[in-house]
Structure formats: structure tokens, C-alpha cells
Amino acid sequence: MKIIAMIPARYNATRFPGKLMKDLAGKPVIVRTYEAAVNSNLFEEVYVVTDSQIIQNVIQDNNGKVIMSKKEHDCGSDRIAEAVENIEADIVINVQGDEPFIDTISLKKLIQTFKDDSTNTVDLASLKVAMHDELEINNPNNVKVITDSFGFALYFSRSVIPYKRDLDYSTTYYKHKGVYAFRKSALLDFYNTPMTPLEKSEKIECIRYLEVGKKIKMIETDIESIGIDTPEDLEKAILFLQKEHE
Structure with missing residues (x-):
């Protein structure tokens, strides 16, 4: 099983233009992310x-x-699908360019999901992390995910899901972390499918997979990384690195 990593990197991000080239303790964010993926030693190529x-x-x-990229793309999956089309691989890990602190433990869990999938049921695997802070839960920049009893994604949304109608009932909310592992065939199917209605509404690319019937296995992790979507996130990342080197 050949496993490679692809890091989609668009310069003109909508919410924080040029964020991947912002300085993060002496190196651009995108360089930090690339080095983290290489240093994980989990991939044959990055x-x-x-x-x-x-x-x-x-x-x-x-x-x-x-x-x-040879074409214009609206999302990371399309960008890496074009790139990987003629590259030999079985599993493709999409590491988001603005996730410079992705951890090896979580990546191993994603890879193991496919190694354990003897029936080839899983088309994609991705990560989720529990949220407990109300501001985090209500922040539309944090994509929420709900799953079935077997850990497969039912839906992703920027809205708060599930809706807590019974205030006495204890509900756990999960944030989707922007790391995907694909079977190459599922990724190419995505690439050859037009953007779907719910994907257009939410601006969440993984919804397209659900709308065309793909199975996404969500793996829970308790390791929270710092995704850089805003200037405030960049400040948090800088402080995080400073503490690591103290």
C-alpha cells in the first residue's frame, strides 16, 4: 500500500489572504506544514x-x-486530485497547508483505518475533536460533524449540530479537523463530479463526498492542532512555538 501526502496551498485565501506565506517563528506557515509532514516519516512522498x-x-x-496546478480550483480536493491523477498511490493524505502542527499520532490512526478495512468500505477517513467551549462551538469557522453509530459521517456544517432542543441532555460537539485520507479512486471520483448543492451552501468540500454516496470514517482524536484561518490564529501559533522553545 503506497501512501503519499499532498498539501494543497492556495495563496489567495478568502478569510486571510497570503496566510501560508506569513512568518511563523522564522519560517513561512507552508514551510512549517511541509516539514511537519515530511518529519512524520509516514509517507513515501510529500x-x-x-x-x-x-x-x-x-x-x-x-x-x-x-x-x-494547471487549472483553477475551488477546493483543496480538486487541486490535489489533478496533481495525483498520474502519480502512483493507493492512499492520499490531504494535509491542509494551514495546519502546521498536525501530529503523527493522528496521522497513524488515519492510515491504520485503511489497513484494517479488509472490505474496502471506507472511501475517506478524517479527524474529529470534541469541543467544550461555547464560543468554539458557535464559531462558523469551526466545521462541526455528526456521525452514525459506526463512526461514519452523517453531515458537516458551520452551524451548531446537533441542535440541543432538550437542555437537560448532555451533548458532545465535534469539530472536523482539516486532514483527510482518501482512496485515490474516491478522490478522482470527487474530481470528476460537479460541486453539489449542499457543498455550495456550506462551502465545505467534504459534503460533496456525502452527497454522492461516499463513506467517510471519522476518527476521534484528543490532540488539538492550531489551524490558521485568521490573524488571531497566527498569533496563537506563534505563542505556541515560543512556549515549545522556552
Whole structure:
């Protein structure tokens, strides 16, 4: 089973333009993410996939592998699908470019999901982490996920799901972490399917997989990483690195 990592890296992010090139304790965010993926020693190959000459240059300057997109893409899955189409691989891990602190333990769990899937039931695997802070739960930048009794995703939303009608009932809310593991065939199916209605509404790409009948296994982790969606997130990441080196 050949496992590779792809890091989609779009320069003009809507909420925080140029965030992947922002300085994070001496290195651009995208370089931090690339190095974290390589240093995990879980992948036969790691690539950054980008539409930006600026990002291409900085990855090459740091001796990294980079693929330039030939087409315009609305989401990371489309971007890496184009890149991986002619690359030999069984499992493709999509590591988000703005997740520089992804942990090896969680990546191993995703990979093990496919190794244990003897019936090839799982099309994708991804991560979820429990949320307890009300501000985090209600923040639309945090994508929430609900699953069935077997751990397969039922729906993702920027809204608070499930809705807590009975205030006396204890409900656990889960945030979707932006790390995906795909069977290459599922990724290419996604690439050849137009954007679906609910995906358009929520602006959450993994909904497209659900709308076309793919099975997404959600793996719970208690390791919370810092995704960089806003300038405030970048400040948190800088403080995190400073504490690590104290």
C-alpha cells in the first residue's frame, strides 16, 4: 500500500489572504506544514500543490517537492486530485497547508483505518475533536460533524449540530479537523463530479463526498492542532512555538 501526502496551498485565501506565506517563528506557515509532514516519516512522498509562483519558490528554496496546478480550483480536493491523477498511490493524505502542527499520532490512526478495512468500505477517513467551549462551538469557522453509530459521517456544517432542543441532555460537539485520507479512486471520483448543492451552501468540500454516496470514517482524536484561518490564529501559533522553545 503506497501512501503519499499532498498539501494543497492556495495563496489567495478568502478569510486571510497570503496566510501560508506569513512568518511563523522564522519560517513561512507552508514551510512549517511541509516539514511537519515530511518529519512524520509516514509517507513515501510529500508534495505541496499550489497555483502560486511565490509558494512554489519558497518550497523549492527549502528543498521540497512542489507541483503547480494547471487549472483553477475551488477546493483543496480538486487541486490535489489533478496533481495525483498520474502519480502512483493507493492512499492520499490531504494535509491542509494551514495546519502546521498536525501530529503523527493522528496521522497513524488515519492510515491504520485503511489497513484494517479488509472490505474496502471506507472511501475517506478524517479527524474529529470534541469541543467544550461555547464560543468554539458557535464559531462558523469551526466545521462541526455528526456521525452514525459506526463512526461514519452523517453531515458537516458551520452551524451548531446537533441542535440541543432538550437542555437537560448532555451533548458532545465535534469539530472536523482539516486532514483527510482518501482512496485515490474516491478522490478522482470527487474530481470528476460537479460541486453539489449542499457543498455550495456550506462551502465545505467534504459534503460533496456525502452527497454522492461516499463513506467517510471519522476518527476521534484528543490532540488539538492550531489551524490558521485568521490573524488571531497566527498569533496563537506563534505563542505556541515560543512556549515549545522556552
